[in-house]
Amino acid sequence: MPLACSSEKKDSTEATAAAAGNDSQVKKPVVISTWNHGMAANAAAWKLLKDGGSALDAVEAGVRVPESDPEVRTVGLGGYPDREGKVTLDACIMDQNSNCGSVAFLEEIVNPISVARKVMEDTPHVMLVGEGALQFAVEKGFERTNLLTEASKKDYENWLKESKYQPVINIENHDTIGMLALDEKGDISGACTTSGASYKMHGRVGDSPIIGAGLFVDNEVGGACATGLGEAIIRVSGSAMVVEVMRQGATPQEACKIIVERIYNKLKDVENLQVGFLALDKKGNYGGYAIHKGFNYAIYSNAVNNELIDATSMFN
Ligand code: SD4
Numbered sequence: 001m002p003l004a005c006s007s008e009k010k011d012s013t014e015a016t017a018a019a020a021g022n023d024s025q026v027k028k029p030v031v032i033s034t035w036n037h038g039m040a041a042n043a044a045a046w047k048l049l050k051d052g053g054s055a056l057d058a059v060e061a062g063v064r065v066p067e068s069d070p071e072v073r074t075v076g077l078g079g080y081p082d083r084e085g086k087v088t089l090d091a092c093i094m095d096q097n098s099n100c101g102s103v104a105f106l107e108e109i110v111n112p113i114s115v116a117r118k119v120m121e122d123t124p125h126v127m128l129v130g131e132g133a134l135q136f137a138v139e140k141g142f143e144r145t146n147l148l149t150e151a152s153k154k155d156y157e158n159w160l161k162e163s164k165y166q167p168v169i170n171i172e173n174h175d176t177i178g179m180l181a182l183d184e185k186g187d188i189s190g191a192c193t194t195s196g197a198s199y200k201m202h203g204r205v206g207d208s209p210i211i212g213a214g215l216f217v218d219n220e221v222g223g224a225c226a227t228g229l230g231e232a233i234i235r236v237s238g239s240a241m242v243v244e245v246m247r248q249g250a251t252p253q254e255a256c257k258i259i260v261e262r263i264y265n266k267l268k269d270v271e272n273l274q275v276g277f278l279a280l281d282k283k284g285n286y287g288g289y290a291i292h293k294g295f296n297y298a299i300y301s302n303a304v305n306n307e308l309i310d311a312t313s314m315f316n
Contacts, residue, residue: 027284028186030301031058033179034227034278034288037066037075038298039306045181046300055181055189056095060117062179063091063191067111070149074175077110078149079195081156083163084202087147090194090209091116092127096187096219102127104209108144109137113193116209126211130203147195159199176208178215178225180280188280190215190223197230206230212240221247222282224255227295228275232263242279252279253287257312260289264314276311291315 029049033041045062049055067076074080081087091112092102101120103112104127115137119128128136138144148156176194183189192215194208207213207230214230216239217223224242226233233239238259245255256277263275276290278297288297288311295313300306 025283026186027301027303028182029055029058029184030280030284030286030299031062031179031181032278032280032286032288032297032299033062034177034225034276034295034297035175036296036298036308037069037072037177038179039308040069041065041177041179042298042300042306045179046306049181049183052184054185055183055187056093056117058181058183059179059189059191060093060113062181063113063177063193064111066177067113067193070151073152073155074195074198075177075193076112076195077145077147078152079147080152080198081148082196082202082204083199085148085153085156086202087152087195088202089147090196090205090214091192092209092211092215093117093120093189093191094211094215094217094223095120095189096217098218100126100211102209102211103129103133103137104205105130105203106133106137108134108147109142110145110147111142113191115140115142116191116193127209129205156199176214176227178208178227178278180217180223180225180278180286182280182282182284186282188217188219188223188282190217190225192225207233207238210234212237214239216240216243218243218247220282222252222280224252224277224279226275226277228290229273232267232273232275236263236266238263238275238277242277246279246281251287252281252285253289253312255279256287256289260291260314264291276313278311289313
């Protein structure tokens with residue numbers, strides 16, 4: 001039997017859903033974001049959302065916090081560099097009208113999410129990369145900054161001693177930030193920003209700036225974002241698939257689980273990798289799921305005062 005479309009009324013399904021707080025009542029506004037650094041990001045987003053601000057403004061303001069924080073070593077300023085010692089950033093943003101903007105392989109800009117928004121709003125394009133993205137950012141008034149902090153430089157110099165590129169399961173709670181928000185009007189937007197996999201090849205771009213992979217929003221259904229090994233996420237168009245599964249009637253939690261399991265079943269080496277998804281639907285229901293234990297996310301709503309939740313996983 002086909003699952004109900006998400007715009008139809010679903011009572012018992014929602015009420016018995018596994019995800020945190022799933023029920024049929026619309027709960028808005030709400031903002032969720034990945035990892036521990038999601039707490040500070042959520043707080044900034046909530047300031048706008050609680051006063052009726054738009055989800056789009058909220059997700060941009062939210063993810064700018066870890067981007068600007070040199071202590072957050074996997075996003076924006078102070079992010080881990082690539083194997084040539086260069087910090088290159090990926091980010092994208094998507095709104096309730098399916099407008100989207102993205103930058104990839106961008107250097108020297110602290111807040112790539114705001115450049116992505118400018119790409120969305122001020123150009124006929126969706127994505128700018130590398131030199132072109134930097135040139136655009138500078139034209140738009142963004143300042144050039146050396147993103148390689150002393151701490152990142154020191155770690156890089158240590159890494160150079162072995163120069164081993166080996167993606168590891170990320171259980172350290174300091175990764176890409178993906179954020180999804182549902183505003184008072186009932187609109188959903190999302191943002192995703194990262195310095196990417198540490199010590200990646202120069203020029204490597206992950207899932208985070210790719211609409212449909214690192215982030216996807218369909219305002220009829222909900223939104224999803226991803227963290228973990230970008231190559232695995234791109235191969236299944238991860239976030240777009242999570243949203244499609246929600247469209248078929250799955251809760252956010254169920255949808256994240258289905259796509260994580262799809263990745264696990266398709267990719268042979270996945271036991272050594274981490275992938276996690278976070279999703280939010282039109283009613284303010286949310287959920288997260290990962291291959292391995294250790295993925296957490298932050299939630300802020302009228303009912304939940306900015307709390308961290310451990311996502312469930314295939315392996316504990
Ligand atoms: C990437 N998904 O560049 C991002 C970064 C990440 O664990 O989340 N790494 O692949």
